[in-house]
Amino acid sequence: MKHILVIDDSPTIRISVEYALKKVNIPIRQAENGQDALQKFRDIKAAGDDVALCICDINMPVMDGISFIREFRKIDKFTPVLVLTTESEQDKIKAGKEAGASGWIVKPFQPAELLGVVEKFIR
């Protein structure tokens, strides 16, 4: 079974994303920072399942989004990682791309647009 991993330190954002993606019909797992997400990814793999997509914030305690993407790319080169953040500066977007992000969505997000982008990546 495939999962979508939503990584954000805000429970409100995690639930909003889950609500926006309810039509996707893929189970959503939540993580509250990059370190937590790496552990959840290993747990999913250990259970014989897979991750179809990660959706990840940038400013998080313990391990931020850019550090997460760098670490994640050491263990998984292909699973798409979408950044969902309030950060819109070009140098940060460039850093995300160089770390291995597949896309960058600046909040506030339009639920239908997020759904469309997610469907494109998990197709």
Next chain:
Amino acid sequence: MIRTETSRFGKPMCILYPGDYLATKEECILGTVTGATVSVCLYDSLRRIGGMGHFIVPGMIGTEGIVADQIAAHGVLSMEYLMGEIVKLGGDRKYLKAKLFGAGSTSMRVPQKESVIQSNIKFLKEYFALEKIDVQCEELGGQDRRKIYFFPTTGQAYRRFQRRNEDSSEFLKLEQEYIDTTFRDKVRYGKVYLFE
């Protein structure tokens, strides 16, 4: 936002205007005046980090709650800006406490004012419940504007009601401009960049 290096408290003071947010580890005072808008004060007194946001949710929130509502998303975004700055300073929302002020039924021109003010109060209650952030002080509603002084590193806050329009009159104009702009631009979304 303006900053003065001296204040009657003997510390630098930053005055936040409607729409502003600021997080800091500095021993300073954050000040503002709220009318129909809300002022959210967040602090982690152990790590001595705190911040203030001053905003309004521009409309009424539907019955499905804030996670499913595009008007509430503006409030969530305002909170995300402030939270993001706190996290950059080493803070963690798990350890934050909050003090909330404002949402007064003041002389401001707000479309469907009473309903919008109630929606702002509903937003704050629902948001802080979802985030599991301890709200230490919740002073919302009423008829008057409030002048707030907040010490971000300790969490101390002082509030004074302002019943005369001559008090802090510059805030009246700025708040009205902010409310008008926010309601006019309430349908806006961030850009999407795809790298592959």
